[in-house]
Amino acid sequence: MELNESYWTDRYYSNQLGWDIGYPSPAITEFMDKVKDKNAKILIPGCGNAYEASYLWKKGFKNVYLLDFSAVPLNKFSEENPDFPKSQLWNINFFDAEGKFDYIIEQTFFCALSPELREDYAEKMLELLKPEGQLVGLLFNIPLFDGHPPFGGRREEYEKLFAQYFEIIKMETAxxxxxxxxxxxxxxxxxxxxxxxxLVSQNQY
Known part of the structure; x- marks a missing residue:
């Protein structure tokens, strides 16, 4: 199974949207409510219907960028938020994204990628974040599926993966x-x- 643009577009057309909760995630909105800098540059990869983006836009965050492999949710978002700049809607592969961001929001994107891409995901996040930027959001802490998304995982494997690149400030049950x-x-x-x-991390091995 190739998890390409056609795969995700077909999911939208067939309304197979198990990841879509229909409103902004409370864990993410509560965190972003504490961010005072409305000029912060924010990326939401694998944004889907992007309820969090609508929330942030209405709260005054104007540097929000949405990225999705499928054009379907981006077009829907644009219709529902006509004043949102189309230049900030990216219908591209996440791994082709460029720029530097203060915040990257993880919301059911990591679990949509094939597990063999998780190392690439971490490295790309490292590339896209500003030096003081933060990766924030939610990860599933349950097994889920092996042959198709959503792919699950466990805290222990996430810690091992991300600790190579990031200081893990928080990773706890939401x-x-x-x-x-x-x-x-x-x-x-x-x-x-x-x-x-x-340097400390390298010296531990």
Missing amino acids: YNSIPERQGSELFIKMKIKTPKQN
């Missing part, structure tokens, strides 16, 4: 998950390691 996902999501907050932290 207390404010939606009811259907209570106890099955981790809230994450990470930032790029400093050169000194990287």
